[in-house]
Amino acid sequence: MFKVVKKRQLNDLTYSMTILAPLVAQNIMPGQFVMVMTDENSERIPLTISDFDKEKGEVTIVFQAIGASTIKLSNKNEGEEIAHFAGPLGAATELENVRNACVIGGGVGCAIALPQAKWLKNHGAQVDVVAGFRNKDIVILEDEMIENSTNCIICTDDGSYGVKGFVTNVLRENIENGKLYDCVIAIGPIPMMRAVSDVTKEYGIKTIVSLNPIMIDGTGMCGGCRVKVGGQVKFACVDGPDFDGHQVDFNELMIRNNMYKKQEAEAKEHMCRLFGGAENV
Amino acid sequence: MYNKQEFKTPMPHQEADIRNKNFSEVSLGYTLEDAINEANRCINCKTKPCMSGCPVNVDIPDFISFIKNGDIESAYRKIKEKNFLPAVCGRVCPQENQCEKQCVRGIKGESVGIGRLERFCADWARENGIETENAPEEIKQKKVAVIGAGPAGLTCAGVLAQDGVQVEIFESLNKAGGVLSYGIPEFRLPKDIVKYEVENLKKLGVKIHTDVIVGKTVTIPQLEEMGFSAFFIGSGAGLPSFMNIEGEGYAGVFSANEFLTRANLMECYKDDKDTPAPQLKKVVVVGGGNVAMDAARVAKRMGSDVSIVYRRGVEQMPARKEEIHHAMEEGIEFLTLNNPIRIIGDEKGFVKQIECIRMELTEPDASGRRGVKAMEGSEYLMDVDGVIMAIGTSPNPLLKNSIMGIEVNRRGGFVVDDNMKTSIGNIWAGGDAVTGSATVIEAMGAGQKAAKSILEYLK
CATH class of the missing domain: 1.10.1060.10 (Alpha-helical ferredoxin)
Structure with missing residues (x-):
């Protein structure tokens, strides 16, 4: 069992949870994920690590309570325990030799991009963080992003906070204005990662995206997370979750993530009846 | 008499x-x-x-x-x-x-x-509550780490613990049992029996840690620092193979590992479990081994109409006769001497059809073995919404990649000597991690052999 030591609600749907898991914490590198089961009946879900403290043995995950499993997880309170928490899994993001990076987060993806920004900043790289949200109400982790960047730009789709527009507008503008990025890291919804990759491809800038497909074990056993990268089948759990954004078949990724949409909708309805809905938790 | x-x-x-x-x-x-x-x-x-x-x-x-x-x-x-x-x-x-x-x-x-x-x-x-497990009288100071709580690891741990060695098993999944838990279905091997056998092992003093992925959560050098002096790897053949035909990326195409893990480990067919169950009307299972039979029979029980597609004949199927017989009795269609060549999806990316080609047996070669070849022009389409690939697995590379300098063969299996010792002095390996997909009892035999050799080493 793994104790929830800290829980914070970051916006309507997004939670930050810090779990006591000393064994998991000791070997974590930025970009890795954990497999989480809230209780013995739960689904195994992959969640990317957003922060960790090796000394305290703590691992932080940030997630949106939008499906049955994440709603169930969000209902755990400080002091309570979750059944299974295994990791760190996946390969670490390749950050060595990056000197001038643009780290782009979309929504909850901002939380997942933080460890990379932090690591780069701590290793003396220039780090522009560009964080995109739909509107002002759902902006999360602004202080943390400012702290872990050289430059932080928040943008909202409706202009209710920060710069109006998409992360891709800001990225293109920065590049046009002479920023010489040697690496762009984009983490967020699939359409955002695809759009960022399309822009950087024009300029020939190396781009890393972090994928979060359906998986069960997280160790290469089920093959559920297979994704086509440069025409080759890769398993996101062991070969990724980071891949070259210019090589990923985003279409297929989107298709595979829709596999259980119907069952997930039914399960969510059931969970909302149980807990009185995600908006009330 | x-x-x-x-x-x-x-x-x-x-x-x-x-x-x-x-x-x-x-x-x-x-x-x-x-x-x-x-x-x-x-x-x-x-x-x-x-x-x-x-x-x-x-x-x-x-x-x-x-x-x-x-x-x-x-x-x-x-x-x-x-x-x-x-x-x-x-x-x-x-x-x-x-x-x-x-x-x-x-x-x-x-x-x-x-x-x-x-x-x-x-x-x-x-x-009748007969117990044979007695904690050994003398506990030795030596500690052995067993990686993987499947048949090889459980057996190795049991033999060592009986001799008073302190054994801890590290399992990556949330339950012990390995293939006994995630692979073999309830109707062939009730999970209560697996649980009972695992509990028996604990009575011998064996500690089992679930949720620990050796090579990721802890490395072998870290375990050495924690006082473990010898290691047994029984990490199984966890990497599923696909056919590499067109359309395997569509929603509705599974490895048998995924399909069976959802059903057996996560019990997705039960109402109180959260793991989504694939809801499929017509499923094709590709393959002719025990895993193919298991996947087909699970799909049938989850309400699907099921056909097994296998490129050779029934006589050449590697599955146990009894399993083939049971599957046939249960109403599973056998399309032998057929081979899939393409999977077709609908506009949303869900599986819609599978294209197969008929095969024929060739004349026996010098060794007497008959091969198969495709019958040109015999391609045909079948309406399906699920395809399960049960064409084998290879050893999981995750652990191998984390051990510097350990020797593996062409297929990724650990290279071992007659005593199951790897190229590294204090690491043994056995079961599917060495041989690729094989049987439970062969894995147990390997675990037993390795344990005996480890006992010698610890003397």
Whole structure:
């Protein structure tokens, strides 16, 4: 069992949870994920690590309570325990030799991009963080992003906070204005990662995206997370979750993530009846 | 005088039309009368050929003799001297290729039902609370780490713990059992039995840590720092193969590993479990091994219409005859001498059809083996919404990649010597992690052999 030591609600749907898991914490590198089961009946879900403290043995995950499993997880309170928490899994993001990076987060993806920004900043790289949200109400982790960047730009789709527009507008503008990025890291919804990759491809800038497909074990056993990268089948759990954004078949990724949409909708309805809905938790 | 009955005493089982809608065990097991009747078919021959066919060397004629006298407890204790998981082996061992293959009764008629008798003893002992596990009197200072709580790891841990070695097992999944938990379905091997055997092992003092991925959560050097002086790798053959045909990326295409793990480990077919269950009307399972049979029979029980597509004939299928027979009885269609060449999706990316081609057997080659070749122009389409690939697995590379300098073969299996020792002095390996997909009992045999060698090393 793994104790929830800290829980914070970051916006309507997004939670930050810090779990006591000393064994998991000791070997974590930025970009890795954990497999989480809230209780013995739960689904195994992959969640990317957003922060960790090796000394305290703590691992932080940030997630949106939008499906049955994440709603169930969000209902755990400080002091309570979750059944299974295994990791760190996946390969670490390749950050060595990056000197001038643009780290782009979309929504909850901002939380997942933080460890990379932090690591780069701590290793003396220039780090522009560009964080995109739909509107002002759902902006999360602004202080943390400012702290872990050289430059932080928040943008909202409706202009209710920060710069109006998409992360891709800001990225293109920065590049046009002479920023010489040697690496762009984009983490967020699939359409955002695809759009960022399309822009950087024009300029020939190396781009890393972090994928979060359906998986069960997280160790290469089920093959559920297979994704086509440069025409080759890769398993996101062991070969990724980071891949070259210019090589990923985003279409297929989107298709595979829709596999259980119907069952997930039914399960969510059931969970909302149980807990009185995600908006009330 | 022995029982001259030519055939095995029949195994009672659930009727096919009933069992293909539930997950309860198919074979119900012998009664005491059945068991004694079957035991009496053993002529207790001097040469004991059956024992040479057993990878863990169970004293077969001896335990059968106890059954003849109705002394089931002694029979069980006899089996347990060599086999840590008799309730498991009695159910899933391919006895027809092992002990029973060597049985002299099999020359004329059927061999003695050794597997069925083994299962009977184990079930009887469990139901009657017979315990054979006593914590060893003397606990040694040496600590051994076992990686993977499947049949190889559990057996290795058991043998070591019996000798007083401190053993800790590290399992990456949320439950112990390995393939016994995630792979073999409930209706062939009830999970309560796996749980019971794992609990027995704990009584010997073995500690089991789930949720620990060795190579990720902890590395072998870190475990050495924690005081472990020897290691056994039983990490299985966890990497599924695909056919590399067009359309395998569509939603509705699964590896057998994924499909079976959802059903067996996560129990997605139960109402109180959160893991989504694939809802499929018509499923094609590709492959002819035991895993293909398991996947097909699980899909059937989850309400799908199921066909098995296999490129050779039924006679060439590597699955156990009994499993093929059970699958056929349960209403699964066998499309042998057929091979998939393409999967077709709908506009949303869900599987809509599969294209297959008919195959024919070629003339035997010099070694007498018949190959297959595609019959040109025989392509045809089948409407399906699910495809399960059960065409094999290879050793999981995750652990190998984390151990500097360890030697592996072309297929990614650990290279070991006759004592299951790897190229690194204090690391042993066995089971599917060495051989690629094989059987539970072979993995157990490897675990036992490695344990004996580790005991020598620790002296």
